[in-house]
Amino acid sequence: MLLLILGVALWWAAHLFKRIAPQKRADMGDTGRRAVAVTLGVSILMMIFGYRMADGAFFWGRHPATVGINNLMMIGALYFTSPGPKKGALFYKMRHPMLTGFLIWALAHLLVNGDVESFVLFGGLGVWAIVEMAVINRAEPDWTPPEKGAIKKDAIFLAASVVLLVVIGLIHGLIGPMPFG
Numbered sequence: 001m002l003l004l005i006l007g008v009a010l011w012w013a014a015h016l017f018k019r020i021a022p023q024k025r026a027d028m029g030d031t032g033r034r035a036v037a038v039t040l041g042v043s044i045l046m047m048i049f050g051y052r053m054a055d056g057a058f059f060w061g062r063h064p065a066t067v068g069i070n071n072l073m074m075i076g077a078l079y080f081t082s083p084g085p086k087k088g089a090l091f092y093k094m095r096h097p098m099l100t101g102f103l104i105w106a107l108a109h110l111l112v113n114g115d116v117e118s119f120v121l122f123g124g125l126g127v128w129a130i131v132e133m134a135v136i137n138r139a140e141p142d143w144t145p146p147e148k149g150a151i152k153k154d155a156i157f158l159a160a161s162v163v164l165l166v167v168i169g170l171i172h173g174l175i176g177p178m179p180f181g
Contacts, residue, residue, distance in 0.1 A: 056116025
């Protein structure tokens with residue numbers, strides 16, 4: 001479990017570094033960008049191996065109803081992490097669509113994974129998304145939404161999200177549990 005906790009903590013640190021120490025991060029230039037990317041890669045590996053090795057208490061599991069809700073939430077998560085909200089007409093005024101999508105992803109996974117290691121992984125990453133939104137809002141209070149796009153863009157990105165869910169779900173089923181019930 002320690003490896004999982006450290007992986008989540010490293011994810012937080014790498015992402016918040018720019019906001020916590022902006023001058024130090026700016027002084028690093030492109031080297032800092034590479035260092036953050038490597039740190040994030042290491043944190044992801046730590047989370048993957050830590051999650052697979054962890055053995056915590058189990059509170060609830062998959063149920064046909066929660067699997068269906070999870071999959072609907074995942075379509076929303078994929079849509080919000082796409083360029084759709086910024087290029088479309090429905091959510092163009094949303095300031096943090098990608099972080100919102102990430103939070104939806106975390107909540108969807110908590111819905112079907114009720115064990116301690118899932119609380120640490122998905123709960124920790126979900127809380128990170130909320131904190132990241134607050135930190136960005138505080139650091140950059142002035143924000144102008146992009147121009148309103150066409151509803152057609154929303155439809156295109158929503159359709160792409162459904163296709164992407166199927167592809168990700170099939171790959172997910174090859175390396176872990178099948179997400180489609």
